[in-house]
Amino acid sequence: MIRQRLLTLGSGNSSTNSLYSFRYFTSSSYLCDKATIGGSLGSESNRTHYSSEKETHFGYETVSEQEKAHKVKAVFENVAKTYDIMNDVMSIGIHRVWKDIFIQRLGPGNRTKLIDVAGGTEFSTNQRPENEVEAMQQAASESNPQPPKTYENTLTRSVLVCDINPKMLDVGKERSKTILTHCQRNRIDWMEGDAENLPTIPDNSFDAYTIAFGIRNCVHVDKVLEEAYRIIRPGGRFMCLEFSHVTNPAVKWAYDQYSFQMIPVMGQIIAGDWDSYQYLVESIRKFPNQEEFKSMIEQVGFRFTSYEDLSFGVATIHTGFKI
Amino acid sequence: MLPYTKCVLPVILYKSTNVTERFILPAIQLRTFSKNQSATFGNEHYKQLTSIQKAVLAVGTGLSSFFDPTRAESIAVFGEVTAEPALRYIYEQMLSDPEGAEILREKPRINSKTVEIERLAQFSSDSFGRAYYDFLHSNNVTPDSRLPVRYIKDPELAYVMQRYREIHDLVHTVTGQPTNMLGEVVVKWIEGIQTGLPMCVTGGLFGATRLKPKQREKYIQTHLPWAIQVGKNSRPFLNIYYEKRWEDSVEQLRDYISPLLNKPPK
Numbered sequence: 001m002i003r004q005r006l007l008t009l010g011s012g013n014s015s016t017n018s019l020y021s022f023r024y025f026t027s028s029s030y031l032c033d034k035a036t037i038g039g040s041l042g043s044e045s046n047r048t049h050y051s052s053e054k055e056t057h058f059g060y061e062t063v064s065e066q067e068k069a070h071k072v073k074a075v076f077e078n079v080a081k082t083y084d085i086m087n088d089v090m091s092i093g094i095h096r097v098w099k100d101i102f103i104q105r106l107g108p109g110n111r112t113k114l115i116d117v118a119g120g121t122e123f124s125t126n127q128r129p130e131n132e133v134e135a136m137q138q139a140a141s142e143s144n145p146q147p148p149k150t151y152e153n154t155l156t157r158s159v160l161v162c163d164i165n166p167k168m169l170d171v172g173k174e175r176s177k178t179i180l181t182h183c184q185r186n187r188i189d190w191m192e193g194d195a196e197n198l199p200t201i202p203d204n205s206f207d208a209y210t211i212a213f214g215i216r217n218c219v220h221v222d223k224v225l226e227e228a229y230r231i232i233r234p235g236g237r238f239m240c241l242e243f244s245h246v247t248n249p250a251v252k253w254a255y256d257q258y259s260f261q262m263i264p265v266m267g268q269i270i271a272g273d274w275d276s277y278q279y280l281v282e283s284i285r286k287f288p289n290q291e292e293f294k295s296m297i298e299q300v301g302f303r304f305t306s307y308e309d310l311s312f313g314v315a316t317i318h319t320g321f322k323i
Numbered sequence: 324m325l326p327y328t329k330c331v332l333p334v335i336l337y338k339s340t341n342v343t344e345r346f347i348l349p350a351i352q353l354r355t356f357s358k359n360q361s362a363t364f365g366n367e368h369y370k371q372l373t374s375i376q377k378a379v380l381a382v383g384t385g386l387s388s389f390f391d392p393t394r395a396e397s398i399a400v401f402g403e404v405t406a407e408p409a410l411r412y413i414y415e416q417m418l419s420d421p422e423g424a425e426i427l428r429e430k431p432r433i434n435s436k437t438v439e440i441e442r443l444a445q446f447s448s449d450s451f452g453r454a455y456y457d458f459l460h461s462n463n464v465t466p467d468s469r470l471p472v473r474y475i476k477d478p479e480l481a482y483v484m485q486r487y488r489e490i491h492d493l494v495h496t497v498t499g500q501p502t503n504m505l506g507e508v509v510v511k512w513i514e515g516i517q518t519g520l521p522m523c524v525t526g527g528l529f530g531a532t533r534l535k536p537k538q539r540e541k542y543i544q545t546h547l548p549w550a551i552q553v554g555k556n557s558r559p560f561l562n563i564y565y566e567k568r569w570e571d572s573v574e575q576l577r578d579y580i581s582p583l584l585n586k587p588p589k
Contacts, residue, residue, distance in 0.1 A: 261373060261375055261376055262376075262379065265376050265379050265380050265383065266383070268380060268383075268384070268396075268400060269379075269380065269383030269384055269386075269387055269397070270383075270387070272394060272396040272397060274370070274473075
């Protein structure tokens with residue numbers, strides 16, 4: 001039943017979608033000309049400005065904003081190849097359940113235009129297409145007694161995966177080759193971009209904006225939220241899955257012990273990188289708690305905001321609507 | 324410069340594990356030092372581990388080193404986490420040898436900044452320096468690839484570990500062993516017998532299981548017996564101040580350490 005609910009993301013006729021179409025950042029624009037798209041921390045005028053004086057936190061360390069941006073980039077370059085394995089090991093596979101629930105809460109329809117920011121290795125997006133074939137057939141047989149989707153229909157893009165780090169995107173593209181079918185892959189677009197500044201994406205372009213375990217690593221969380229508000233169309237939905245604070249004291253103690261004792265050790269053993277995983281567990285503690293983050297989302301303009309704790313608050317889904 | 328004897332009444336804490344207290348203070352009583360203080364090892368990358376972390380790290384890196392011997396950082400971490408008892412033994416051994424004590428006093432480092440590698444190429448073809456240069460070039464390695472020690476608290480022992488890591492290529496040069504699996508296993512046996520470091524012992528034992536049949540033949544017939552003999556009957560490799568011996572002839576150096584080194588297995 002759940003699988004059938006995860007409907008296709010296939011677009012209908014392209015003519016009706018011209019207003020919301022994101023065809024002009026299809027392959028030609030973003031694959032060929034990285035300079036016009038918000039790429040890595042470059043010196044172009046349309047890049048987000050990371051101050052070298054203002055200070056912020058990098059885990060428990062205090063660094064300048066520019067340094068944080070560089071360090072986060074280095075962390076994700078180092079972990080990209082073993083990112084998915086490490087996620088499985090650290091969360092004992094539970095992260096798959098969280099992402100499944102996340103998508104279920106979103107409930108994407110067959111015309112939903114979705115942007116997955118900090119999508120990187122693109123695990124969340126991959127989850128949905130796995131069920132799409134069945135859902136497609138179901139939808140086709142129920143609503144439209146017509147022949148199966150034509151080749152043209154399957155070519156329309158419906159998901160844009162955006163990440164600031166090209167190495168993470170590369171890993172995602174490699175994974176999608178093995179996990180998704182050709183038709184499903186065609187419906188995914190890839191883009192290198194900074195979540196705080198997406199100048200090539202016009203206002204009101206997307207029905208849904210998801211960011212899973214990415215917002216914590218951004219230097220200016222409020223700017224990410226503002227940009228999200230801008231590019232979501234009226235009526236659209238913002239969804240964020242992120243590590244958050246555990247309130248239950250017993251669980252908190254166990255979680256802290258596990259985080260600080262085991263996770264960097266596993267990072268060293270599996271990925272050969274203690275420091276990146278030390279950063280990861282520290283950055284979770286530094287991120288605002290559920291209520292604070294909810295009010296940050298509200299301040300930007302989203303309404304009907306709410307949050308749902310998963311696993312005692314180890315992960316939380318925050319959501320808001322642009323209404 | 325006249326040497327002077329430092330009058331120290333050490334409070335020897337018999338239960339202390341701190342090397343400075345157990346070995347250096349008594350050593351100061353017995354030896355005379357020059358006015359120059361001994362150099363200190365920064366140990367700036369030190370990261371404290373709890374016992375659970377140490378245990379898990381030891382097991383985990385041990386397994387990952389076995390399954391993928393090309394992962395240098397995994398082997399290095401395994402070495403550090405399991406090294407402490409052996410390091411104390413090595414430290415004592417170094418202190419009781421004049422050349423070893425000199426190394427501990429001056430704490431030389433081997434990397435591309437401290438060793439002028441291009442200059443070594445100009446030495447005569449039978450010199451040790453030239454042999455090292457040839458080794459680096461033919462195996463395409465650099466002395467900068469050695470990771471800094473992170474998990475050893477005592478700076479003196481951390482230096483010994485760092486020194487062990489940095490002279491590894493020099494041991495290869497002196498023993499004439501290449502960096503293929505067989506050569507590495509042979510060097511690990513020699514180092515393991517001399518130092519008692521668990522990573523060397525396990526490296527030698529378990530590394531040998533990964534040898535291909537032809538290499539295994541050689542290993543059993545000639546290389547292993549030779550390695551054991553060298554390990555048991557040679558001067559400790561850590562006691563040799565290599566940086567002062569670049570211009571010595573390789574044969575002389577090998578003879579000095581152990582005559583067997585001049586009769587390597589084929």
